[in-house]
Amino acid sequence: MSGLSVLCGGFIGGLFAAAVTAWIIVIRMLRRWPRPTRALALPMAILLTVAASADVVNAYFSYLPRLGDVMGAATAGGSDPRLKTADLRSSVSSAVLRSHPDGAILALPVPDRGSGFGRTTALVYLPPQYFDQPQWRFPVLYLIHGSPGIPADWLRGGQAADAGARVAAAGHPVIIVMPRMSHGWLDDPECVDGVSERVETHLVIDIIPAVESTLRVESGWASRGIAGMSAGGYCALNLGLRHRSMFGTIIDMSGLTRPTHADGLRPLFGAGPAAQAAAAANSPDLYVGGFGPGPRPRIWLDVGRRDHDVAVAIRHIRDLLSTDGYPVQLHVRPGIHTFTVWRPALRDALAWFAGSTTSVSTI
Incomplete structure (x- = not known):
């Protein structure tokens, strides 16, 4: 939970x-x-x-979804006029841009390539330069929703498209991918490979390959980031660290440092010693420092000043990460556990990510 x-x-x-x-x-x-x-x-x-x-x-x-979203996720058009459904194959032309001068928000089909999670749809923000400069490749940020939640929350409450347009206008365009990381609005799989769902595997073998085989993204470690808020912040931190050779940047907004679930950890991992080991292997505050040599992604931690329990956990993981050699920074801003914190956090963190990655390269 x-x-x-x-x-x-x-x-x-x-x-x-x-x-x-x-x-x-x-x-x-x-x-x-x-x-x-x-x-x-x-x-x-x-x-x-x-x-x-x-x-x-x-x-x-500042973001709770409408009834239609709770019943069935974002569909074509959704309840937000900025949501547009389109095929992202090479047939997409600059004509799309003429109706989206600040970029485009499109739906990307994600096939099940072996995770067992099933087919999903990711929402994608493409900057204007994606259409203006067909020879360029772009950094990509994977933006994880919370629980309860769906990807479109980032467009409504988080204003992710506005944040993307802002960095694009500053000359640092980024592709933002908002994947589906649960089967329902109230589903809370914590982005782990558990006894009933393999969400971590869904990201690694379904979502990222679908993005990189369809869109013109920079596939290198330094140009790939993962971010999230609340439960999605925990997901970003845990998956980013567990796959630290895949993500050069981690952005955790108000995420805890261990998996949580309303009914305890049994629905996630089952029971017994193996379940306890799996929970520990997905608890950054327990495993940080145990990986040994290897890449050290740069990490942005962000939390509301009045979000007391989460702030304690965030400060603790900041200290652990710093001790283990990770370049980490902590940002505490006014507010509690809502999008009044996560909107400016995303805006600031995205500018930081975009400004320090290779914005574009030619094919």
């Missing part, structure tokens, strides 16, 4: 208490009205309560 889930539970509990109090007042007022008026007023009061509650929740969390 992610930190967002805990925070969401506490906030919704408070919202429920406030709603009950408000309804007690409404019922007392309705008793004084004529019966025909009450019959009309009651449904309207219910509708306004639901609408107001949804607005309050979205104003606080």
Whole structure:
């Protein structure tokens, strides 16, 4: 269970208490009205309560998805007008750019190449230069959603396309890939290879090969980064470290340093000594320092000042990483465990990633 889930539970509990109090007042007022008026007023009061509650929740969390997203992920067009479905084969031409002067957001089919995870669709931000300069290759950042969550959360609450357009305008274009790392909005596989899902393998043998065989990306270690927020931040840190020869940059926004699940670790790894070993092998705060010689990705850690438990874990892993020779920096900004922290964190971290990688190269 992610930190967002805990925070969401506490906030919704408070919202429920406030709603009950408000309804007690409404019922007392309705008793004084004529019966025909009450019959009309009651449904309207219910509708306004639901609408107001949804607005309050979205104003606080800045990203909770709509009902259609919870039921079935982002589809063609989605509920965001910037989502466009297109084939990303070589037939994509500069004509696409004319309707997307700041770049394009497209859907990339990801086949199952042996992970058993099944076919998925990744959302992809392509900078304007992708269409202007057909001979160029670009750095790529894999951006992992949280739990509960879907890839489109990064476009809505995270404004990832705006962040991508900003660095592209500064002359440092980056491809941003937002893959599907769970089977449902409430699914919480923690991006690990567990007893029921092989999500880590899905990233390594399904998603990355699909991206690199379809798009003009720089495939080198220094030009490939992984990032995420909340549970996705843990995913980025854990997968980035476990595959440190694959990712030159890791960006962890408010992620914990061990796998968590609402029902404990049994649904992820099972039980017994093998399960305990698997959990430890996916706990950065336990295995950092045990890899020995090898690449040391540069790491950006980011957390809200009032996100107390996560901030403690982030500071601890910062110390462990620094001791083991990783170039790591910690950023603490105002806020708690919401996109009010992750939006500026992504904007700043993406500029850092884009500005220090090889922006483009010719084919």
